[in-house]
Amino acid sequence: MTEQQHDETITPDDFDLMAWIASGTVATRTVEINNNPALVAEYEALEAEMKAAEAEVERLGDDRPMSWVDPRDDIAARMEDLYERWQAAKTTWTVRALAHDELEATFEAVPTPKQPVAPLPQAGKKAQEDYAEKMTAWARAVFEADRERTLHIIAAAVVRIESSRGVIEREDGGAPIVTADALRALRDRPHGDQWVGVIPSTKGQRIRGRLAEAVMAATEGDVAVPRPTSPGRSTSTRG
Numbered sequence: 001m002t003e004q005q006h007d008e009t010i011t012p013d014d015f016d017l018m019a020w021i022a023s024g025t026v027a028t029r030t031v032e033i034n035n036n037p038a039l040v041a042e043y044e045a046l047e048a049e050m051k052a053a054e055a056e057v058e059r060l061g062d063d064r065p066m067s068w069v070d071p072r073d074d075i076a077a078r079m080e081d082l083y084e085r086w087q088a089a090k091t092t093w094t095v096r097a098l099a100h101d102e103l104e105a106t107f108e109a110v111p112t113p114k115q116p117v118a119p120l121p122q123a124g125k126k127a128q129e130d131y132a133e134k135m136t137a138w139a140r141a142v143f144e145a146d147r148e149r150t151l152h153i154i155a156a157a158v159v160r161i162e163s164s165r166g167v168i169e170r171e172d173g174g175a176p177i178v179t180a181d182a183l184r185a186l187r188d189r190p191h192g193d194q195w196v197g198v199i200p201s202t203k204g205q206r207i208r209g210r211l212a213e214a215v216m217a218a219t220e221g222d223v224a225v226p227r228p229t230s231p232g233r234s235t236s237t238r239g
Contacts, residue, residue: 027097027221028159029214033195036089043082050075087164093211094160097218102156110149112201113141142201150199150212151180151187157215183211 053071060068116134119127158178159170170177187196197209199216207213 027218028094029218031093031095031210031214032090033093033210034086034090036086037191039082039086039089043079043086046075046079046082050079090164092160092162093158093214094162095154095157095211095215095218096159097221098153098157098215103153103219106149106152106156109152110145112145113138143198146201147187147198148180148184149201150197150209151183153199154178154183154196154211154215155180157218158211 050072053075057064057070057072116131116138119131155176155178158176161168161177168177183196186192193209195210197207197212199207199212207216
């Protein structure tokens with residue numbers, strides 16, 4: 001018999017379904033965003049400098065002059081300083097799953113542009129050309145609406161932002177802790193699109209951006225917690 005099989009039949013009085021629903025929790029995901037990506041190039045330069053210093057130490061061996069100063073400690077100190085600056089520029093965003101009504105509300109805030117009406121086949125070449133231009137403009141407008149709506153979706157989903165300066169958290173039922181305007185400013189920076197991203201309204205298109213992906217992963221994901229096994233114990237069944 002599996003864990004989910006039960007012989008006993010219970011009545012509605014034995015199982016309070018509404019209480020069970022009310023006891024449910026909401027899935028979350030976390031995303032790290034660092035606002036100082038220029039430090040990556042600095043770190044790569046320091047790595048190259050350290051590698052060159054290691055090679056020099058190996059080349060000199062025990063014949064190093066008394067006046068020679070090992071540069072590795074200085075390089076390591078600069079690496080440590082760079083890491084501290086990297087940590088200071090890092091933020092950790094926590095987003096939660098959104099309910100259907102919350103997602104629908106974003107379509108009220110940012111409606112989807114209406115698709116142009118196709119002309120009749122006998123309307124002529126000029127009408128068909130005009131329709132093609134309208135469809136191109138409509139597709140562009142849909143994409144821009146999706147980008148704008150994504151800001152509202154993420155704003156509704158963010159429940160915590162942690163930085164080196166402290167933590168801000170959204171209270172249950174409280175106002176959002178980040179606005180669509182702030183997210184737009186983040187998105188419009190270099191690297192911003194890969195941080196914020198877009199959630200397409202058209203099926204089959206890929207979600208892009210760390211925050212956008214995290215919100216939809218929390219909203220649509222259904223991952224089970226695996227049953228733990230004893231350390232060193234094989235989960236395979238022996239014959």
